[in-house]
Amino acid sequence: xxxxxxxxxxxxxxxxxxxxxxxxxxxxxxxxxxxxxxxxxxxxxxxxxxxxxxxxxxxxxxxxxxxxxxxxxxxxxxxxxxxxxxxxxxxxxxxxxxxxxxxxxxxxxxxxxxxxxxxxxxxxxxxxxxxxxxxxxxxxxxxxxxxxxxxxxxxxxxxxxxxxxxxxxxxxxxxxxxxxxxxxxxxxxxxxxxxxxxxxxxxxxxxxxxxxxxxx
Numbered sequence: 001x002x003x004x005x006x007x008x009x010x011x012x013x014x015x016x017x018x019x020x021x022x023x024x025x026x027x028x029x030x031x032x033x034x035x036x037x038x039x040x041x042x043x044x045x046x047x048x049x050x051x052x053x054x055x056x057x058x059x060x061x062x063x064x065x066x067x068x069x070x071x072x073x074x075x076x077x078x079x080x081x082x083x084x085x086x087x088x089x090x091x092x093x094x095x096x097x098x099x100x101x102x103x104x105x106x107x108x109x110x111x112x113x114x115x116x117x118x119x120x121x122x123x124x125x126x127x128x129x130x131x132x133x134x135x136x137x138x139x140x141x142x143x144x145x146x147x148x149x150x151x152x153x154x155x156x157x158x159x160x161x162x163x164x165x166x167x168x169x170x171x172x173x174x175x176x177x178x179x180x181x182x183x184x185x186x187x188x189x190x191x192x193x194x195x196x197x198x199x200x201x202x203x204x205x206x207x208x209x210x211x212x213x214x215x216x
Contacts, residue, residue, distance in 0.1 A: 015107040015191025020198035022213050029186040029202035040103045052100040055090035076182040082144035084175045107191035114183035124177030136170045
């Protein structure tokens with residue numbers, strides 16, 4: 001089938017749903033994020049907790065992938081993964097990362113910069129055992145980012161582990177757990193007509209947040 005990419009420059013969407021004013025946002029960015037997240041759920045955004053996680057290796061190579069936010073509180077934004085994966089290796093080399101949420105149904109995105117550290121073992125274990133059994137087994141069956149000969153390798157691992165743990169609790173692997181991003185910069189973006197988007201920034205200054213607008 002012929003693939004025509006010559007008209008990419010003609011693909012345009014006009015954003016007209018709302019405006020964002022710095023005088024109307026919450027004083028705390030976590031509260032502002034929570035408000036927008038609730039609105040994303042109400043708007044039936046597909047997987048509103050899906051976010052792009054951007055990392056950088058020690059050599060300076062940038063990398064990005066989609067992961068899921070599992071909870072957020074005053075301490076920061078938490079997600080879970082395999083610590084020995086590519087993302088885990090890059091976080092170990094450089095703990096300065098970025099998150100990006102895009103909610104097209106609301107013509108919004110949120111960009112978050114900060115530093116990340118592992119959650120406690122207790123937090124990781126509690127979340128691990130809250131997951132469906134299949135997801136717990138999957139964490140053991142797949143050595144994320146490792147090269148394999150075929151999908152059969154994972155399927156055979158899963159069959160073996162399913163039999164092994166059919167009557168006992170599945171232990172939290174020592175290579176799996178959570179990360180918490182502590183933010184120092186958040187940008188709330190609301191799409192605007194004629195590409196004049198609203199961009200309101202929260203930037204950490206000591207123990208308080210500066211709130212200001214930046215040009216689209």
